[in-house]
Ligand SMILES: NC(=O)c1ccc[n+]([C@@H]2O[C@H](COP(=O)([O-])OP(=O)(O)OC[C@H]3O[C@@H](n4cnc5c(N)ncnc54)[C@H](O)[C@@H]3O)[C@@H](O)[C@H]2O)c1
Ligand SMILES: N[C@@H](CCC(=O)N[C@@H](CSCO)C(=O)NCC(=O)O)C(=O)O
C-alpha cells in the first residue's frame with residue numbers, strides 16, 4: 253500500500269521520562285514537509301549518548317522523546333523541494349547536518365552546520381517548529397534530528413547521507429556515529445602523522461575506532477588506557493600496542509604515561525566523557541607540541557580544568573563532533589571504504605537484538621563486553 257502523503261502508524265521506543273524504561277508505543281509519523289525526508293529505519297545501534305540523554309543529564313534532553321542516532325534505512329517519501337534523495341534510496345541519517353550553504357559549511361574550517369541545529373536541539377523540525385511524531389495527538393519530541401528508535405522517522409534533507417545500495421545496512425548503521433567519530437578524531441581533528449605516539453583513554457567503540465584510525469595513520473605506539481583489564485585483548489585487534497590500567501598505579505596516570513614515553517605522547521584522545529580523565533589526557537601530552545582531543549560527552553554542569561601553564565608550554569586542547577567529518581559528503585565515502593575492506597565495522601558489533609528488546613539492549617551497553625548492539629527494527 254502506498255504510504256506517501258499518509259500518516260504512518262508504526263512502533264517506536266518512547267522515552268516518556270528520564271531513566272524510566274523505554275516503552276514500545278504505536279506512534280503516528282506525519283508525512284515529510286518541504287525540505288524533509290521520511291525514512292524507514294531498518295537497523296539502529298545504541299550509543300552512549302542516547303543513554304546520556306535518557307539519564308536526564310543532557311541540557312538538550314526533552315521528554316517525551318524518541319532517542320536514537322546511529323542507524324541506516326531507506327527513503328520512504330520526500331517533501332517538496334527535496335532533490336538529492338528519492339524513495340528507495342539507501343541512507344544513513346546524520347545528526348551533524350551539512351547544508352553546504354551556511355557560514356559554517358562554507359568556512360572550510362568545521363563540519364558543524366548551523367542550518368537546522370537550533371531546531372534539532374529543541375526536538376522539532378525547522379519548517380514549522382513542530383514535531384512529526386505524535387501519539388493520539390500528543391506530540392513526541394525528536395532527538396538529535398534523527399530519532400532512529402522508530403520504525404519510521406522524519407529528518408531534514410540536509411541530514412541524509414545517500415549510500416551505496418549494496419552496503420549491508422545492518423553493519424554500516426554504525427557509521428552514523430561511533431566508528432566514524434573515532435576515525436575522524438584521528439584523521440581530521442588531530443591529523444596524526446606516521447611515527448606518532450598516541451594515547452587512547454577509554455576502549456569502548458569510540459576509543460577502539462581511534463586506535464584503528466591511529467594505526468592506519470602510521471602511529472608507532474598506541475597506548476590504550478582503561479579501568480577494565482578485559483578491554484586489552486580485544487583492543488589489540490584494533491591496533492592498541494600497550495595497555496595501562498590506572499588502578500595498577502599509585503602515580504597519577506599522566507605521570508605514568510609521561511614516564512613510559514620519554515616526556516609524553518604526541519596525541520591523546522579522551523573517549524569516556526570524564527572531565528578528570530580529560531585533564532589527565534591533556535597533561536600526558538608532550539611539552540611543546542602534544543595535542544589532546546576531547547571526544548567523550550560530559551554531563552551538564554561538568555567543567556574541565558588544568559593549569560594554563562600546560563597550554564603556555566605548547567600543549568593543545570581540542571574537541572571533535574562526529575570526528576570532524578562532513579556528513580553528507582563523507583559518510584558515503586566511509587561506506588565505500590568499508591565495502592573495500594579498508595575500515596572495520598563488523599568487528600564493533602557484539603550483539604544484535606530487536607526493537608522490542610531495547611531496554612535489555614541498554615542494560616547490555618553498560619556491561620564491559622558490549623561494544624555496539626544493533627537492533628533489527630521490523631521483526
Ligand atoms: N564527540 C562525539 O561526536 C561523540 C560521538 C560518539 C560518542 N561520543 C561519546 O564518546 C564517549 C565514548 O563512547 P563509547 O561508546 O566508546 O563508550 P563506552 O562506554 O563503550 O567506552 C568507554 C570506556 O571507558 C572506560 N572507562 C570508564 N571510566 C574510565 C576511567 N576513569 N579511566 C579509563 N577508562 C575508563 C570504560 O571501561 C569503557 O571501556 C561517550 O561519552 C559518548 O557519549 C562522542
Ligand atoms: N546535547 C549535549 C551535547 C552532546 C554532544 O556533544 N553531542 C556530540 C555528538 S555525541 C554523539 O554520540 C556532538 O556532535 N556535538 C555537537 C553538536 O551537538 O552540535 C549537551 O548539551 O551536553
Ligand SMILES: [Zn+2]
Pocket residue numbers: 299300301302321322429430
Ligand atoms: Zn553517538
Ligand SMILES: [Zn+2]
Pocket residue numbers: 349350351352353354355356357358364365366367
Ligand atoms: Zn550548513
